[in-house]
Amino acid sequence: MSTLWRVADVVSGVPETETSRTIGLRVAGLDGYLPGQHIDIRLTADDGYTAVRSYSVASASMDEVLEITVDELANGEVSPYLVRDLAVGDQLEVRGPVGGWFVWRPSNPNPVQLIAGGSGVVPLMAMVRAHEASGNPSQFRLLYSLKSPETGFYQGELRTLARDSSNFTVDYVYTRKVPEGWPSPPARLTAETLLANILPSDPAPDIFVCGQTVFVETVAEWLVQAGYPAATIKTERFGGTGGTR
Secondary structure (H helix, E strand, O other): OOOOEEEEEEEEEEEEEEEEEEEEEEOOOOOOOOOOOOEEEEEEEEOOEEEEEEEOOOOOOOOOEEEEEEOOOOOOOHHHHHHHHHOOOEEEEEEEEEEOOOOOOOOOOOOEEEEEEEHEEEHHHHHHHHHHHHOOOOHHHEEEOOOHHOOOOOHHHHHHHHHOOOOEEEEEEEEEOOOOOOOOOOOOHHHHHHOOOOOOOOOOOOOEEEHHHHHEEEHHHHHHOOOOOHHEEEEEEEOOOOOOO
């Protein structure tokens, strides 16, 4: 972990949805990171005004290029620039990666349940990618709650992983619009739907929940009420759509 500000070169920028973009960064002196960590980005205006925002790392820990996925906030100071204007070849000031609690380590043999609301899938995708790259045989399952199919991140990659992997499963909940042919109408996630689409409480899986604050707190409460040990539930939250971006 580094608390120093460093220069990162922007090496890629790929749209995920109409309002989000995955950005690849090459950071000088980066010596590795853990899936679930985040970086801080600092932008400085011509008049000296600075804005700092935190973004979860989306790439696997062994990747040379560190990736983040930014979801644009309509009134944001930083996210609109990163999504709309930042170009390959530009440079950013970054700090980190930081964080040592909401992380998954490839040496961990426990089954893992991931639960994401919207853009909260970003750090969980880093765990999925690291799990796949490591060859760890533990069971991984992702429950992904989305407003609509169009708002989902990493959709092609998730479909491929779920199809080809023997130990990774992804389940979806759509709250406002469902894909064509979906077997049920859109509906908010309920405790019943949650429990029907996650790993059972015995043996206790490691659980990572990420999304908006209300989503995370509600899901964590349902899990504890259903008998999942509180010590196995790790949460990461943000206040608005896309977090403090």
